[in-house]
Amino acid sequence: MGMEQDFDAVVVGAGFAGLYMLHRLRGEGYTVRVIEMAAGVGGTWFWNRYPGARCDIESMQYSYQFSDDLQQDWEWTEKYATQPEILRYAEHVAERFDLKRDIQFNTRVTAAVFDETAERWRINLEDGTTLGARFCIMALGCLSTTNLPEFNGLDDYQGDKYHTGEWPHEGVDFTGRQVGVIGTGSSAIQSIPIIAEQAAHLTVFQRTPNYAVPAWNEPLDPDEVRTIKADYAGLRKKAKARPTGVVFPFNEFSALSVPEARRQEIYQEYWQRGGLAFMGAFGDLLVDEAANETAAEFVRGKIREKVDDPATAELLAPQTVFGCKRLCVDTDYFQTYNRDNVSLVDVSEDPIDGFTATGLTVAGKPYEFDAAVFATGFDAMVGSFTRIDIRGRDDVALKDKWLGGPRTLLGLCSAGFPNMFMITGPGSPSVLASMIQAIEQNVDWIIDCMNHMRDNDLDVIEAEVAEEDAWVEHVGEIAAGSLRSTCSSWYLGGSIPGRPRVFMPYIGGFPTYVEKCDYVAAAGYEGFRLA
Numbered sequence: 326m327g328m329e330q331d332f333d334a335v336v337v338g339a340g341f342a343g344l345y346m347l348h349r350l351r352g353e354g355y356t357v358r359v360i361e362m363a364a365g366v367g368g369t370w371f372w373n374r375y376p377g378a379r380c381d382i383e384s385m386q387y388s389y390q391f392s393d394d395l396q397q398d399w400e401w402t403e404k405y406a407t408q409p410e411i412l413r414y415a416e417h418v419a420e421r422f423d424l425k426r427d428i429q430f431n432t433r434v435t436a437a438v439f440d441e442t443a444e445r446w447r448i449n450l451e452d453g454t455t456l457g458a459r460f461c462i463m464a465l466g467c468l469s470t471t472n473l474p475e476f477n478g479l480d481d482y483q484g485d486k487y488h489t490g491e492w493p494h495e496g497v498d499f500t501g502r503q504v505g506v507i508g509t510g511s512s513a514i515q516s517i518p519i520i521a522e523q524a525a526h527l528t529v530f531q532r533t534p535n536y537a538v539p540a541w542n543e544p545l546d547p548d549e550v551r552t553i554k555a556d557y558a559g560l561r562k563k564a565k566a567r568p569t570g571v572v573f574p575f576n577e578f579s580a581l582s583v584p585e586a587r588r589q590e591i592y593q594e595y596w597q598r599g600g601l602a603f604m605g606a607f608g609d610l611l612v613d614e615a616a617n618e619t620a621a622e623f624v625r626g627k628i629r630e631k632v633d634d635p636a637t638a639e640l641l642a643p644q645t646v647f648g649c650k651r652l653c654v655d656t657d658y659f660q661t662y663n664r665d666n667v668s669l670v671d672v673s674e675d676p677i678d679g680f681t682a683t684g685l686t687v688a689g690k691p692y693e694f695d696a697a698v699f700a701t702g703f704d705a706m707v708g709s710f711t712r713i714d715i716r717g718r719d720d721v722a723l724k725d726k727w728l729g730g731p732r733t734l735l736g737l738c739s740a741g742f743p744n745m746f747m748i749t750g751p752g753s754p755s756v757l758a759s760m761i762q763a764i765e766q767n768v769d770w771i772i773d774c775m776n777h778m779r780d781n782d783l784d785v786i787e788a789e790v791a792e793e794d795a796w797v798e799h800v801g802e803i804a805a806g807s808l809r810s811t812c813s814s815w816y817l818g819g820s821i822p823g824r825p826r827v828f829m830p831y832i833g834g835f836p837t838y839v840e841k842c843d844y845v846a847a848a849g850y851e852g853f854r855l856a
């Protein structure tokens with residue numbers, strides 16, 4: 326068959342998922358090669374170098390827990406780590422566990438084909454090489470394929486173009502420049518205040534406003550770090566028991582169960598705490614529309630307080646369900662619109678017509694700028710899969726199987742694609758949980774499964790169609806009960822024109838999912854066919 330090299334497993338991607346997968350596979354004695362199209366490790370944190378990029382899960386929790394020495398040794402400096410710091414952490418992990426020798430960088434996987442006779446995967450690389458492997462493990466990331474909308478005339482535009490998810494390594498100095506930012510999601514909300522400080526003028530093109538809660542970022546308190554490190558395992562255990570996999574204070578009672586004055590006090594208290602923890606103010610914010618509206622109105626009130634011009638404040642105040650799109654965490658985002666050099670253009674009713682040599686037009690009106698920043702997000706959850714020509718049994722292409730939305734069992738496997746695992750695939754909690762924790766859980770499950778196969782002389786594992794159908798239906802059913810299904814967001818493919826509206830991550834909570842995965846394994850991989 327002319328394969329140049331053969332492995333037990335080929336892993337695609339060297340973000341936090343690929344790195345930990347490699348570490349575990351090697352530790353269990355499997356031969357492995359990781360293929361990564363970037364020039365280095367870190368995935369998200371390698372690519373997203375835009376100004377202001379940082380995590381919105383507190384850094385003491387946004388980290389690996391598989392090695393106590395690692396979590397004790399590593400020193401985070403801020404409540405929310407910056408992109409450079411997280412990238413340094415990923416590089417430290419790669420060095421510390423000597424991972425780079427098994428990673429091939431600057432190489433894109435273009436195809437992965439299951440050979441039914443040999444029961445092995447053939448993995449084609451952009452450089453023309455083919456690798457063979459019993460297991461093909463996709464550590465592709467949920468937010469790794471950027472979305473650049475097909476704007477008319479984009480090629481005619483003579484200015485510089487940047488996408489937040491593919492930011493130049495040397496950085497960009499906007500000093501004295503006219504800048505246009507398209508999009509107002511998390512990436513825009515983090516970068517706009519910093520770009521505004523540099524630019525001569527910044528024009529923001531907003532299609533849908535977003536809710537944001539202040540980060541109140543600050544240097545980490547050494548006493549707090551010491552306390553956490555004295556019982557890191559305790560913090561991790563508490564996190565695992567939470568639906569989001571993150572520890573923050575929360576109330577279980579309804580927003581409607583307390584009088585208005587008390588409700589406002591509680592919102593104010595959670596506002597002062599800041600960040601995603603604001604969602605914990607009441608127990609029913611994502612299930613009861615009336616409760617949700619009280620949170621939405623509280624945050625709209627904050628936006629009106631911060632933005633001087635009432636018309637701009639109204640444009641910035643979302644009317645959608647609070648937390649339907651992913652809640653943003655900001656530092657001085659709304660105040661930025663009080664600057665003389667910043668203007669906001671609403672493109673919700675009249676979309677961007679297209680680009681010209683010097684900018685773009687909306688309803689025929691020209692806006693000129695010499696640098697365009699596309700903060701237009703990602704082809705989330707499925708885009709990195711469909712860009713690889715993945716073929717399973719009977720030469721069926723995964724992208725065809727997923728035309729009506731992704732179909733997986735537990736987000737780990739897809740029927741008809743034997744011995745292909747996905748880490749945080751669609752149908753797993755992934756982006757609705759703290760991601761590194763979700764990654765470690767998926768990787769550990771995959772390793773246990775591979776060891777079970779090795780111990781029992783089993784060559785092939787494959788999701789059963791009926792079980793997969795039931796899981797897909799279950800994922801859809803519980804999503805339908807959440808207010809998160811009520812708007813257009815990347816959770817349901819909303820960023821990409823023409824995509825079916827299918828809620829992709831599992832919204833039933835991290836502990837419920839872990840319980841289901843553990844049950845399946847304990848029952849001899851119930852729902853999977855092993856041969």
Ligand code: FAD
Pocket residue numbers: 337338339340341342343360361362363367368369370371373378379380381382387432433434435464465466467468469512709713748749758759760761764
């Ligand atoms: P990634 O880090 O995306 O890595 C996937 C890798 O696969 C990439 O390096 C990519 O180059 C590679 N790859 C993909 N396709 C191919 C191919 N065909 N061939 C070769 N290589 C390929 N999550 C949180 O929990 N908290 C946060 O605060 C948070 N902040 C975020 C901020 C930003 C700006 C973004 C974009 C995401 C954020 N996330 C956050 C989600 C984040 O993606 C995860 O936390 C985590 O980093 C994902 O790791 P991963 O290894 O699964 O995927």
Ligand code: NAP
Pocket residue numbers: 379380381382468474489507508509510511512513515530531532533651654672677700701702703756815819820
């Ligand atoms: P995003 O949330 O998908 O935002 C994309 C923005 O571009 C939206 O405002 C969208 O408008 C707009 N847009 C897309 N196509 C457009 C078009 N044709 N015309 C006009 N506007 C258009 O992407 P993101 O900001 O990169 O964030 C993605 C996810 O990454 C986040 O939700 C989060 O999970 C993660 N992230 C986290 C952080 C963090 O704080 N840690 C930071 C960045 C990213 P519509 O809303 O109308 O579609």
